[in-house]
Amino acid sequence: MKKVIKNQWFLWKLCFKVCPGYMIYHLYDGFRYQGIIFLEHVLGIRYVLHCAEFHEPFWKAFAYIGVILLINMIQIIPDGYFIHGWTYKAKPMLYRSLKEKMYEKAAEIDLSCYDNPKYYNDFVLAVAEAESSINRFLKMCNMMVQGITVIVTTGAFYIMTDATGILFVLASFVLRFLVSRVLNKLNFDVRLKVNPLERKRNYVSRVFYLNDYAKELRLHPKVGDKLEKEFEETNDEIAKEQKRVGLKRTFLNFTRDYVVGDFIMDGLYITYLVFKATVLKTLAYSDAVVLFNRTSSLRRGFANIADVVPMAQENSLYIDKIRAFLDYKPKMELNVGETVPSNNAELSLKHVSFKYSEDADETLKDITLKVKPGEKIAIVGYNGAGKTTLIKLLMRLYDPTEGTITYHGKDIKDYKPCDYRRRIGVVFQDYQMYGATLLENVLMTDSKAGDYSEEAAKEALERAGFSKRLQTLPHSLDTQVTTEFDKDGINFSGGESQKIAISRAFYKDADILIMDEPSSALDPIAEYELNKAMESAAKGKTVFYISHRLSTTRDADRIILLEKGCIVEEGTHESLLEMNGKYAEMWRVQAGRYETA
Structure with a gap:
């Protein structure tokens, strides 16, 4: 009591x-x-x-x-x-x-x-x-x-x-x-x-009414049949649980x-x-x-x-x-720690290993890497190699299970996470568009707060290759993204949405840029323009590229090839081709698309 x-x-x-x-x-x-x-x-x-x-x-x-x-x-x-x-x-x-x-x-x-x-x-x-x-x-x-x-x-x-x-x-x-x-x-x-069962049932319901899934459900009706079956099974499990206590509940009532x-x-x-x-x-x-x-x-x-x-x-x-x-006390308190020194600096990983839980296998194993300020690093590898996990550690969304990551010569755990993350501009592979204005989707904050520059936002969109599309929008930066809450809003295409996501990193003007599959939804011309924009926007900045499309990585200062959580090859594009190892094999598979005259 x-x-x-x-x-x-x-x-x-x-x-x-x-x-x-x-x-x-x-x-x-x-x-x-x-x-x-x-x-x-x-x-x-x-x-x-x-x-x-x-x-x-x-x-x-x-x-x-x-x-x-x-x-x-x-x-x-x-x-x-x-x-x-x-x-x-x-x-x-x-x-x-x-x-x-x-x-x-x-x-x-x-x-x-x-x-x-x-x-x-x-x-x-x-x-x-x-x-x-x-x-x-x-x-x-x-x-x-x-x-x-x-x-x-x-x-x-x-x-x-x-x-x-x-x-x-x-x-x-x-x-x-x-x-x-x-x-x-x-x-x-x-x-x-029944709470986990209701969550599963609600998930299936969302799949049937959200716009994101509408096209695929029509192209693959068997998926809908399977989900309907799961919906029925989940309902049956909920009903079974309710029936289990039905007699007792009736007697008590x-x-x-x-x-x-x-x-x-x-x-x-x-x-x-x-x-x-x-x-x-x-x-x-x-x-x-x-x-x-x-x-x-x-x-x-x-x-x-x-x-x-x-x-x-x-x-x-x-x-x-x-x-x-x-009352949960985060292991990473956002505003606890030292302020990150100004200017860019060396980023170093020493014997870094990581696994998502005690029972899980290690996703990364004994990663040692030094990145000089202003260096452009490409991280490549097949799916499941640990590329995105490595980036999450660099952003300190997770802490390593073993080893240390240092910036300005100090363990990044010593810095305020919020201050450290402000130094990083990132475009995630699974980026999201929000039901807000285009401006707010670039700023990633409330535009009514007033602490922003429209010109800087437009410049970031221009660098990301969105300027021509911006000129066609009657409400310009005030255009509502998605039609979910505004009939005059716009559902941008995959490529357009990706450009908006990329503009966020350009607008932030951070010391470190992380691009996780930045051109996956772009056509070859847009990809070429993005690479050119990145060259000018990333001057003096440390840049990490994660990509399956090796045309994005060939101009990097250094390429890191991950396999099963380990660095198996490291070097420039030319040196790795001369090595004739796994990277060269990946390049040959894609070379037909990217060879230049």
Whole structure:
């Protein structure tokens, strides 16, 4: 319970900090709602029935009803604003506050976390349950206040009128609490088990509706058939899991709603009241009517308290995932370390080895390499040789399992990762286009921040070979990329998108440029123009090329050939051809395309 309370307190502090007025009124609303009901349905009905039973003047009952009506008219104004106005403004603010914290943390966590299936599943669950956790918490707060209000007001009325009757309600409360606790734990366990299955099902759903897959699904209908089969199998697995607990869940719901509720309260308690009023004559008929009429409310009050505790326990399990995610301490703290000295410098790898997990094989093995400032290095090799992994280590997206990488003579672990990465401009092989303006896709930041140069962005696009296309765009740099959110947006071709991605590296004006398959989607003329642009843009910069197309690599100062995570050949294009080894073999395969007259 201590952890449960701490987790709910975590959400209360977050919500109260964002919208204190809303949270206070949210609690007051529970008290107000049940307070009015008590005045109307307990004291009001009892007073009217007493007037009839004991022959009191009618005007007294009418006057009491008038007072209740006036109170309702007064309180309905703030209540209407709260329900129809404030709630619609405040809830998105609460969601945003928690989601922003999670998005900020997502940008900080180590890339290796994405390689851990358990962590990634918990991460997805935490993000998916963020809004629901807040909704459950708000509901619990309201239920708690309503429950306490009912118990204090109606409970006091019971004690003053017929104290014995409250034992029936307490018995119902205790049993409902125990059953609800078991039921909620069962629901949470099921949620954890079906979460990976739901992720797989959602993935298949995305494949069928996202534009990225539309063409291939039409060209390869059997892929769609296979995905449909996987969708059905996943649904069957989810249904099987739900069916596994179906009988137990049905029994628990039946016990909670019928045995604990209807039988004890509607069966046994009404028999007790009739006996006291008609046989013992120790209870007025009007009091018996009000007591029975309020049993459901008092039962709901206790039930609210009974349900809040297991609900809080269930919610706490989700909040645990959220807090564990938010409390995760990255191994690479972005702003911890020394500032990287200005200007370019030698980059050195000494006996660097790396594997993605303890159980995995080494992706890189004993890599030793020195790169002088301004040197142009081409890294080549067949798929799976470790080229992209090596680049990730150079960018310090991962740390080596063994060995060191130094820059300016210091281990790059000593530098602030954010400062070190600012010195690197990169175009990934699996680059992404974002649903933002063309300018923002070049800047890779919010253009409204104002700290940017449109001229520099245009120059970067020009260097990347995009200037002619830019001139045809009516909105120029303000053109929306993709039509997903703007009907006037543009879905650029693969080659155009790659040029935009390349312009990001040019705009950054970094000391080190990394080009991972920079011309894979370009035609030969565009590739030639890109190579020329790279020559001028990369003056004084250290450049790493990763490419299968050896026309991009032949002019490099040095070529590194990787195979199975090891450097097997190293030298200039000419020296490697003279060596007549694996590089020469790769070149001969492609030579027909790249030989010049």
